[in-house]
Amino acid sequence: MTDWKVGTVTDTRTETPTGRSITISVDGWPGNLAGQHLDLRLTAPDGYQAVRSYSIASVGDATSVQLAVDRFPTGEVSPYLVDEVLPGDQLEVKGPLGRWFVWTPEDTRPIQLIAGGSGIVPLIAMARAHAMAGSTTPFRLLYSVRTPEDRFFADDLAALESETFHVDYVYTRSTPADWPTPPGRVTREVIEAVTIPASDSPGVFVCGPTGFVEAVARSLVDLGHQPQSVKTERFGG
Amino acid sequence: MSSHVDGNALAGPFSEVFRTDMTTAVCCCGGCGDTTTLATEMVYGTDALAHGSIVRCRSCDDVLITLVETPDRLVVRFPGIATLSVDRDTPPA
Ligand SMILES: [Zn+2]
Numbered sequence: 001m002t003d004w005k006v007g008t009v010t011d012t013r014t015e016t017p018t019g020r021s022i023t024i025s026v027d028g029w030p031g032n033l034a035g036q037h038l039d040l041r042l043t044a045p046d047g048y049q050a051v052r053s054y055s056i057a058s059v060g061d062a063t064s065v066q067l068a069v070d071r072f073p074t075g076e077v078s079p080y081l082v083d084e085v086l087p088g089d090q091l092e093v094k095g096p097l098g099r100w101f102v103w104t105p106e107d108t109r110p111i112q113l114i115a116g117g118s119g120i121v122p123l124i125a126m127a128r129a130h131a132m133a134g135s136t137t138p139f140r141l142l143y144s145v146r147t148p149e150d151r152f153f154a155d156d157l158a159a160l161e162s163e164t165f166h167v168d169y170v171y172t173r174s175t176p177a178d179w180p181t182p183p184g185r186v187t188r189e190v191i192e193a194v195t196i197p198a199s200d201s202p203g204v205f206v207c208g209p210t211g212f213v214e215a216v217a218r219s220l221v222d223l224g225h226q227p228q229s230v231k232t233e234r235f236g237g
Numbered sequence: 238m239s240s241h242v243d244g245n246a247l248a249g250p251f252s253e254v255f256r257t258d259m260t261t262a263v264c265c266c267g268g269c270g271d272t273t274t275l276a277t278e279m280v281y282g283t284d285a286l287a288h289g290s291i292v293r294c295r296s297c298d299d300v301l302i303t304l305v306e307t308p309d310r311l312v313v314r315f316p317g318i319a320t321l322s323v324d325r326d327t328p329p330a
Contacts (some may be wrong), residue, residue, distance in 0.1 A: 039249035049308060053246050097248035099258045099327065100276035210240045232277070234242045 004041060009089045010029045010064060015152045019070040019118060020082055021057065026093055031061040034129035034231075035102040035121065035205070037097030038065065038147060042077055052077045053208070055122035056089070056096065057153070059129045065093070068152050070118040099207065101233045105133035109203045109229075112196045113141040114186070114216055116208025120152045123207055124194040127160050137163040140196055144212070146173040166197040168194040184211070188219035198224035244278040244292065250304055253311055257327040264301065267319035271296035275321070 007024035014020045032038075037055045041082050044050075058066040071082040085091070103111065103126040111130070113123040120143060130139050145151050148171065157167050170185045170190055184190070196202040204225060206216050213234045251259040260276040260312055271294055276299060282290040292302035294317065301317040315321075 037245070037248070047308075051249070051306075053249060094249055097258075098245050098259045098260050098276070101245055102242075121268070166291060193242070228301060232243060233245050234240075 004092045004094050004185060006043045006141060007065075007091050009085055009087050009091065009094045011087060012085065015068060016070070016150045018150075019068060019152060021066055021068040022081060022085060023058075023064055024091060024093065025064040027063065029063040029065065030096070031052070031063075031103045033099070033104060034059040034125040036096040036098050036125075038067075038097060038165035039093070040067075041092040041163045042080065043092070043233045047134070050076045052071045053097075054088070055125070055235075057121045057124050057128075059125045059133060062204075068118055068121050076113050077211050095148065101207075101211050101231050103203070103205065105129065105135045107141065107203060108135075108137050110138040110200050110211065111140070111221065112202045113139065113143065114187070114195070114204065114206045114208075115190075115210035116144045116216075117146075117150065117206030119206075119235065120150055120157075121207070123205060124153050124160075126157065126205065127165055128163060131160055131162070136164055138196065140194075141165070141167045142186065142191070142195055143160070143167060144170040144172060144208070146153070147171060148174075186216055187218075188222055191219050192223055198226075201211070201226075201229065205233075206230065208235070212235040240304050241279040241281045241293070244275040244280055245293045246280050247275065247290075247292065247302075250290075250306060250311060250313075252262075255323075257311060257323055258319075259323070261327055264321050264323050265319040266299060266301060267293040268294060268299035269297035270319070291316060 005026050006025040010025045011023040037053050040053045056065050069081040072078045115123045120206045170186050206213050213232045248260045262275045262277045265272045277292045278295050289305040299317045303314045305312040
């Protein structure tokens with residue numbers, strides 16, 4: 001059984017107009033694998049509690065975890081985390097949780113990551129694990145966002161790019177000024193053009209809003225990927 | 238349309254009931270026989286994780302599991318599951 005632990009916010013960073021990343025130091029945190037999540041519990045002064053699951057953007061043995069949160073205007077928890085929480089504030093966390101949507105360096109298949117919006121969180125953890133391990137297995141990320149300002153971890157991803165890790169952006173509403181293609185969705189044609197082909201038998205991790213994940217997973221199977229080599233994580237919406 | 242997330246989200250509440258990570262358990266639907274990792278089933282209502290969730294079969298939509306959480310109790314029902322099997326080597330949740 002995994003117990004609730006008290007974490008202290010040590011850093012917050014604005015990532016997008018509606019989202020930010022939060023680093024939480026947790027006494028007794030055992031470290032986490034890339035792709036795992038934690039449950040976060042907030043307790044109101046009247047005792048009312050709300051629990052939400054968040055993917056972890058950080059990886060490894062450290063006793064701190066980095067999350068990234070996008071504001072859902074009707075949410076009970078995300079507006080607090082995006083707009084109000086400050087360094088020094090305490091939050092209860094439980095984890096690390098989940099061993100299914102996880103990448104470890106023992107996995108030597110080529111890896112294709114596909115993210116929609118804040119679905120980047122568990123996938124950047126995988127890219128970080130790949131870099132930390134010095135893994136030479138090819139990694140590629142397809143990252144779909146509305147506009148350039150909506151990219152989470154833009155600088156971190158740029159710093160991670162290497163011979164074996166490549167990032168492709170797809171903009172659905174507006175693109176940078178000199179972008180070669182007009183804005184558009186992640187269609188089957190886009191996936192075919194900029195991802196590792198099924199013939200290379202990659203492992204594929206897809207994370208994003210439910211509609212995005214389902215459309216992408218369908219396209220991947222249409223393109224010949226084995227359903228069992230495509231792992232998905234939806235976050236509602 | 239009400240939206241759902243994956244069985245991945247069950248890791249937290251189930252860690253209070255089971256010793257190992259149940260999201261990697263293999264789940265067989267009693268209704269249609271579809272057999273898959275619990276992480277890939279559909280979970281509705283996690284926006285209110287503190288109150289309750291329903292897990293439905295990804296294939297036939299039958300209700301597999303219900304969870305109701307209160308501050309004092311976690312109540313789990315398995316109305317639609319034929320078998321739930323775990324790898325004995327799965328590390329603790
Ligand atoms: Zn079924």
